[in-house]
Amino acid sequence: MLTKEDLLAIGSLMDEKLEAGLKPIKADITEMKGEIKGLKERVPKLEMTTEHQIDRAIKLLGEGHERLKQMIEGRLVTKEQQENSEARIFALEEVSKRHTVQIEELQKKTG
Numbered sequence: 648m649l650t651k652e653d654l655l656a657i658g659s660l661m662d663e664k665l666e667a668g669l670k671p672i673k674a675d676i677t678e679m680k681g682e683i684k685g686l687k688e689r690v691p692k693l694e695m696t697t698e699h700q701i702d703r704a705i706k707l708l709g710e711g712h713e714r715l716k717q718m719i720e721g722r723l724v725t726k727e728q729q730e731n732s733e734a735r736i737f738a739l740e741e742v743s744k745r746h747t748v749q750i751e752e753l754q755k756k757t758g
Contacts, residue, residue, distance in 0.1 A: 649657075
């Protein structure tokens, strides 16, 4: 039968073995805590950087689209203006021809 001292000695040996087995686990946990702390510091910076870059990229993209839109609208307006200009030129040419005929008729009457 085991005595109290035997049980205490066995308990002490088990504690030593357990402590030896836990040492690498504790070291790993300590290392992981350090890495987590580092991540906690880096993640907000990365989020801010990413947010800034994405916001900037979206803004540039929007500006590019706006510029393209203005170019397209400008071409459409230019085409429309060109058609209007052609109609006005035709009308002016017709008025000019009529006035030329009228001037010639007046010159014949006065001349």
